[in-house]
Amino acid sequence: MTLFFFSLFFFCSHALVSLGSSNATGDELALLSFKSMLSTPSKVSLASWNMSSHFCSWQGVVCGRRHPDRVVSLHLSSFDLSGRISPFLGNLSFLQKVELGNNQLVGHIPPELGRLSKLQELNLSTNFLQGSIPVAMGGCTNLMVLDLSNNQLQGEIPSVIGASMKNLVQLYLRKNLLTGVIPQSLAELSSIExxxxxxxxxxxxxxSALGNLTNLLSIGFSNNMLSGAIPSSLGMLPNLSMLSVGFNNLTGPIPTSIWNISSLTVLSVSRNMLNGAIPPNAFDNLPNLQILYMDHNHFHGHIPASLANASNLFMIVLGANPFSGIVPKEVGELRNLNRLVLTDSLVGAKEPKDWEFITALTNCSQLEVLILGICEFNGTLPDSLSNLSTSLKILSLSANAISGSIPKDIGNLFNLQVLDLAYNSFTGNLPSSLAKLKNLQKFFVNDNYINGSFPLAIGNLRYLISLYLMSNAFSGRLPNTLANMTMLSELYLANNNFIGTIPSGLFNISTLSIGLDLSYNSLEGSIPQEIGNLKSLAKFNAESNKLSGEIPAALGECQGLRYLFLQNNILNGNIPGHLSQLKSLQRLDLSSNNLSEVPTFGVFANATAISIQHNGKLCGGMPAMHLPPCPLQLPKNKHKLLVIPIVTSLVGTLIILVLLYKLLTWHKRNKTEIPSITTMQRQRHPLISYSELVKATDGFSATNLLGSGSFGTVYKGELDGQLGESTNVVAVKVLKLQTPGAMKSFVAECEALRNLRHRNLVKIVTTCLSIDHNGNDFKAIVYEFMPNGNLEGWLHPDTDGQMEQKFLNLIERVSILLDVAFALDYLHCHGLAPVIHCDLKPSNVLLDADMVAHVGDFGLAKILVEESSTVQQSMSSMGLKGTIGYAAPEYGAGNVVSTNGDIYSYGILVLEMVTGRRPTDSTFREGLSLREYVELALHNGTMDVIDTRLSLSLENEFQGVGEGDSSQNRKTDCLIALLKLGLSCSEELPSSRMPTADIIRELLVIKGSIL
Structure with a gap:
């Protein structure tokens, strides 16, 4: 039947072409057939493919020299082609090269391509191809390069690839859905490189037979589920340059033979279960080694000094292993060293001589990242630390036991962006040379024993975003130079000995949004009225000081405030009613002051949300507070008795007016609240039956299928009049209860969304807990239907004929990013308790009829019970925390989830929306990430990484509307700003990531510039 269809198609195509030319050749017909199976926009890309010119002159078509009328190459990569690959390409019998990579092609790989016996290169990478790799491809016996990366191919790797394609030199099958084992037949590819x-x-x-492939240059097996040991036979590959087997389940030691591959430049075995000690002479025979990833395994013993023999090493990551001993000073001989990460190991330094490696590292002029946190370093830092490379951007020595003073010339490291010295035992004053760190953005020196006054030098660091000085022994007054830090978003000065008043200029830093903590000091005087300038401040903590005077009414203007702690001061007067304007306020503690009257509205209507005990003169408030009523201030002498009749009259009039108001309000409420009973019931998510959902989804038919995920399948449904409407279009997520973790996902999603109300969050309409027709448990969640699907479908459309519809212009992309940022800001900062989504990605961003974005799928969400709480206990059984490519790197290390993890995922989402590339895109060479890809591009040729369709749209816009250079430059600047925003949000160090308030502020500026 299939053969008949293709024959009929070929006959019709031939007939149509013959109307224009009686001399049409088979190659021409095959090309026209290829074009005919593409969608309309793709045909526009191939506008030159028509009968007015010879097909050998068509764009992307190359004909031979010896056979000038036969097609030998198709160069159509990155042509924005969509549709299916025509099987008639198999008729181009002289074809030697096919390049169709980086398009939007769908469907299966035609087995007819196996007829191309002369084919040498086939590139179908970065498309949306599905199904299995055809066994018929074994007919391409001359194939040298086969690249099927970054598709959705399934099934096993056919053994025919190794058995028939004996000339294969390059094989790329990465980033697919392939299963099964690596076929032994690949060991027959004697030419493979x-x-x-x-x-x-x-x-x-x-x-182990792969060890016979003596031409192999690179092996990339990372991010699979491979088990067992690394075969020692791989050490027999004399030309091997890269061995990447990280992110698997490999066990045992690294074979001794691997350390003898002198050609090795990249060795990556991260995140396995490998063990054993690294031989002392391990690196003696690796002079070409450049990148070494061995983190997150079970290696033990000392770090060998022979590392220095790999003289070309520029990246070393050994953290999260039980390495012991000291860092060998020989590491300093690696002149090209760019990154050294030993975090969370047992290496350390106890004696002065143990710190010699720091002095040695001064020879590494390329060093940009040095992370030695959570090790066992103690003793005093050597002064040579100040002589490290001026290229250094990140220096972290946190959570050790280092004592003594911070080196006085640390300001020599003038390119530092992050300096983390927290949780040590540093003493003395902060060095004045810190003023030289003009690029510093994050400074953590909390939980030490540093003393002296607040260093004026820090107040001049204008780019500082985060400043942590709490839990030290600082003293003296807070300087007015604090107001100079105009980009500060969080300032923590708690648990010190600061005195004097709070400088009013501090409250002119409008960027302060995450937190301002002045608690446990000896500050005095009143709280400045200027505090009302901090509109976005989420937390203000000034407890346990000597603050006096009244609470400023201006606090009511801090609309972002969630936590307000003023307990243990000597504040007096009435509690201002303006505090009732703080709609986001979750916790308020005013206890142990000298306050008097308590309001009865706003947050004060909820006795459980506030703490006001130990205020001796308190009166008023809600009955639940059990406070005495506030007495009228009657006159104390007889001369004032004349006022009593007037006061009595006024009070009586006021009482009558209040009674009338109450009566009118009660009457109005009785009239208006009756219809809202149904609404309230609907808000409580009334359960729906299984049979009703069967009817609504037409028996969960395939035509109503919207998508399928790890824990559930989603269908479109119509609930006839069941929710107060004539017809309700909904999305029904049916839980896959047989999947481990599905029930936990169901509970997590319901719990997370139960008390959340925001325009940018998906809305639960109802739920179903029932039994299906077979007597099995059935659980489903019914959501509000989103007509425009998910963001994934718009960024990476894979349906024929949809390309002209599924496109987002620049302003739409920025608007969606703003919507998602608003949702995260609400989840992290403005709900009843902070909620962490844990799985933010394009497929979980849904678009309604107006293209407003709604964040959905809270199956992995975690709720923080208190602001300071963690979710360590729940994490132990959580398993995978998000999706590969979007999950924060610290989650892979077993760290507890945090709001910073969501910010990382958001940063990757930003980069994906601008570049049009998934973080798992196969076009990134082994070891390169989306983030690094963008970071490199920002230095040379930004527009090269912009989504091709977006770039073409902007070009057409400029030409069609005739926009000037200034408009073009402005929009180009906006694209660069978006890329930088994505990079800032996806920083490797969680504390370096941009908070939601800053993200929103930045996006509003970008959107305003575009408009």
Whole structure:
């Protein structure tokens, strides 16, 4: 039947072409067939493919020299082609090269391509191809390069690839959904040089027979489920340059033979279960090694000094292993060293001589990242720390036991952006040379024993975003230079010995949004009225000081305030009613002051949300507070008795007016609240039956299928009049209860969304807990339907004929990013308790009829019970925390979830929306991430990484509307700003990531510039 269809199609195509030319050739017909199976926009890209010119002159078509009328190459990569690959390409019998990568092609790989016996290169990477790799491809016996990366191919790798394609030199199958084991037949590819199978679902062991492939240059097997040991036979590959097997389940030691591959430049074995000690002479024979990733395994013993023999090493990541001993000073001989990460190991320094490696590292002029946190370093930092490379951007020595003073010339590291010295035992004053760190954005020196006055030098660091000085022994007054830090978003000065008044200029830093903590000091005087300038401040903590005077009414203007702690001061007067304007306020503690009258409205109507005990003269408030009524201030002498009749009259009139108001309000409420009973019931999510959902979804038919995820399948449904409407279009998520974790996902999602109300969050309409027709448990969540699907479908459309519709212009992309930022800001900062989404990605961003974005799928969400609480206990059984590519790197290390993790995912989302590339895109070479791809591009040729369709849209806009250079430059600047925003949000160090308030502020500026 299939053969008949293709024959009929070929006959019709031939007939149509013959109307224009009786001399049409088979190659011409095959090309026209290829074009005919593309969607309309793609045909526009191939406008030159028509009968008015010879097909050998068509764009992307190359014909041979010896056979000038036969097609030998198709160069159509990055042509924005969509549709299916025509099987008639198999008729181009002289074809030697096919490049169709980086398009939007869908469907299966035609087995007819296996007829191309002369084919040498086939590139179908970065499309949306599905199904299995055809066995018929074994007919391409001359194939040298096969690249099927970054598709959605499934099934096993056919053994025919190794058995028939004996000339294969490069094989790329990474970033698909391939399963099964690595076939032994690949060991027959005697010519193979590059072998990349990473980012699949392959299991089993690495075939030891691969050690016979003496031409192999690179092996990329990372991000699979491979188990067993690394075969020692791989050490027999004399030309191997890269061995990447990280993110698997490999066990045992690294074979001794691996340390003898002198050609090795990249060795990556991160995040396995490898163990054993690294031999002392391990790196003696690796002079070409450049990148070494061995973190998150079970390696033990000392870090070998032979590292220095790998003289080309520029990146070393060994953290999260039980390495012991000291850092060998020989590491300092690596002149090209760019990054050294030993976090969370047992290496350390106890004696002065143990710090010699720091002095040695001064030879590494390229060093940008030095992270030695959570190790066992103690003793005093050597002065040579100040002589490290001026290229250094991140220096972290946190959570050690280092004592003594911070080196006085640390300001020599003038390019530092992050300086983390927290949780140590540093003493003395902060050095004045800190004033030289003009680029410093994050400074953490909390939980030490540093003393002296607040350093004026810090007040001149204008780019500082985060400043942590709490839990030290600072004294003296807070300087007015604090007001100079105009980009500060969080300032923590608690648990010190500061005295004097709070400088009013501090409250002119409008960027202060995350927190301002002045608690446990000896500050006095009143709280400045200027505090009302901090509109976005989420937390203000000034407890346990000597603050006096009245609470300023201006606090009511801090609309972002969630936590307000003023207890243990000597504040007096009435509690201002303006505090009732703080709609986001969750916790208020005014206890242990000299306050008097308590309001009865706003947050004060909820006795459980506030703490006011130990205020001796308190009166008023709600009955639940059990406070005495506030007495009228009657006159104390007889001369004032004349006022009593007037006061009595006024009070009587006031009482009558209040009674009348109450009566009118009661009457109005009785009239208006009757219809709202149904609304209230609806808000409480009334359960719906299984049979009703069967009817609504037409028996959960395939035509109503919207998508499927790990824990559930989503269908479109119509609930006839069941929710107060004539017809309700909904999305029904049916839980896959047989999947481990599905029930926990159901509970987490319901719990997370139960008390959340925001325009940018998906809305639960109702739920179903029932039994299906087979007597099995059935659970479903019914959501408000989103007509425009999810963001994934717009960024990476994969349906024929949809390309002209599924496109987002620049302003739409920025608006969606703003919507998602608003949702995160609400989840993290403005709900009843902070909620962490844990799985933010394009497929979980839904778009309504007006293209307003709604964040959905809270199946992995975590709720923080208190502001200072963690979710350590729940994490132990959580398993995977998000989706590969979007999940924060610290989650892979087993760290507890945090709001910073969501910010990382958001940063990747920003980069994906601007570049049009997924973080798992196969176009990134092994070891390169989306973030690094963008970071490199920002230095040379930004527009090269912009989503091709977006870039073309802007070009057409400029030409069509005739916009000037200034408008073009403005929009280009906006694209650069978006890329920088994505990079800032996806920083490797969680504390370096941009908070939601700053994200929103930045996006509003970008949107305003575009408009």
């Amino acid at each position: 590059l072998l990349f199978l990473s980012h699949n679902n392959l299991d089993g062991e690495i075939p």
